[in-house]
Amino acid sequence: xxxVTQTPRYLIxxxxxxxxxxxxxxxxxxxxxxxxQTPGQGLQFLFEYFSETQRNKGNFPGRxxxxxxxxxxxxxxxxxxxxxxxxxxxCASGGQGALGYTFGSGTRLTVV
Amino acid sequence: QKEVEQDPGxxxxxxxxxxxxxxxxxxxxxxxxxxxxxxxxxGPELLMYTYSSGNKEDGRFTAQVDKxxxxxxxxxxxxxxxxxxxxxxxxxxxxxxxxxxxxxxGRGTQLTVWP
Numbered sequence: 001x002x003x004v005t006q007t008p009r010y011l012i013x014x015x016x017x018x019x020x021x022x023x024x025x026x027x028x029x030x031x032x033x034x035x036x037q038t039p040g041q042g043l044q045f046l047f048e049y050f051s052e053t054q055r056n057k058g059n060f061p062g063r064x065x066x067x068x069x070x071x072x073x074x075x076x077x078x079x080x081x082x083x084x085x086x087x088x089x090x091c092a093s094g095g096q097g098a099l100g101y102t103f104g105s106g107t108r109l110t111v112v
Numbered sequence: 113q114k115e116v117e118q119d120p121g122x123x124x125x126x127x128x129x130x131x132x133x134x135x136x137x138x139x140x141x142x143x144x145x146x147x148x149x150x151x152x153x154x155g156p157e158l159l160m161y162t163y164s165s166g167n168k169e170d171g172r173f174t175a176q177v178d179k180x181x182x183x184x185x186x187x188x189x190x191x192x193x194x195x196x197x198x199x200x201x202x203x204x205x206x207x208x209x210x211x212x213x214x215x216x217x218g219r220g221t222q223l224t225v226w227p
Contacts, residue, residue, distance in 0.1 A: 004155075006155075033214070033215070035215075035217075042200075042217055042218070042219040042220060043156075043200065043202075043215075043217040043220075045214050045215065045216075048213060048214060055213065056213055056214050058214070090155050090156070092215075094212060099158070099161040100146045100148075100158040100161045100202075100212070101158070101212065101215065102158065103148075103155035103156045103157070104155050105153075105154055105155045106154075106155050
């Protein structure tokens, strides 16, 4: 069974640019959550999507947005990048009968 | 006060030692408790999943939940160098539908097991 696929694995962007990250969940899973991980703050919840609807949103500015497609694949977008957005962005896949969430390997974003 | 508190360590033990990792939390609505292991440059990997209070054992790993004290623990017996990783506790209160909703994570404890 394929795991959670996140692309790209690494990304370097300049301040002010925007970026789109992609996540393909485990086949059959309809829930996709996004987390930001930094050494200072640990894992912080960004948002959760279930069947194309955002069910929950964390405490991040409006520059952070996401969406989920009918095939459950999800994208998150960060506009007007700031240096502080440098982090590992993790996607988690969840589904009925699954215990806990399965995480992808993440996208490491560096803003310079 | 963060909702989930976890001592970041680092924790360094010799091979074969028993390791104890702990988290405390403040939200009494949490019902689902998890431990994740994260190796360097990888995403977190689910180790243990527990619902409500009690103990759960899986091989060398034992998870304990004490909801009355708002305290959870992970014990690793006969620790191995391959157990060297960051261990994250996570919790959820969400009972919606078929998923856990938002997870609340501890900061993670960095563990090194030396041969």
